[in-house]
Amino acid sequence: MIIRNTTINDLKDCEELSKMPELLWVWGWYYNISFLKNYISNDGYFLVLEENNLVIWYLLSEKLKAGWVIIWSFWIKEEHRWKWLWTKLLKKLEETAKKDECKWIYLVWRANKENLKNFYLKNGFFAWETNIEYAKNL
Numbered sequence: 038m039i040i041r042n043t044t045i046n047d048l049k050d051c052e053e054l055s056k057m058p059e060l061l062w063v064w065g066w067y068y069n070i071s072f073l074k075n076y077i078s079n080d081g082y083f084l085v086l087e088e089n090n091l092v093i094w095y096l097l098s099e100k101l102k103a104g105w106v107i108i109w110s111f112w113i114k115e116e117h118r119w120k121w122l123w124t125k126l127l128k129k130l131e132e133t134a135k136k137d138e139c140k141w142i143y144l145v146w147r148a149n150k151e152n153l154k155n156f157y158l159k160n161g162f163f164a165w166e167t168n169i170e171y172a173k174n175l
Contacts, residue, residue, distance in 0.1 A: 039088075040086050040125065040126055041087065042078070042085075043095060044077070048070045048093075048152050050091075052067070052073065054092070054094070054095055054148060055067045055073075069160045077108075083095070084126060084129060086122060086125075095110065096126050098130060104141070104144065106130070106143070111126075130142070142162075145170075
């Protein structure tokens with residue numbers, strides 16, 4: 038298992054991993070190569086997890102101003118879930134964020150699944166029960 042920065046060659050796999058109902062944007066499309074390529078860098082915020090030369094997971098996040106990080110997408114292929122890989126990838130992001138002196142991570146959770154909620158809570162996240170988000174196409 039290798040956790041590394043995403044390269045241009047990984048974007049097709051990331052696009053395929055993005056085709057999940059939870060990642061459908063309000064305007065009707067999933068993350069695609071054109072969108073994802075904007076996040077290619079060596080800064081440790083767009084990571085892939087590779088196993089046996091296959092990208093099985095990616096974490097798309099970015100460092101924002103005021104010392105925080107936002108996680109946009111955090112998806113793994115169904116057959117690889119619940120193998121402690123989630124925690125390893127999250128910890129890798131946390132190491133990068135701490136090194137960059139970030140103070141907190143914000144995560145938009147679009148799946149109403151109890152096991153995901155428990156995973157995030159177990160890893161130190163807290164839920165904003167009254168938070169409502171809106172999106173607007175420009």
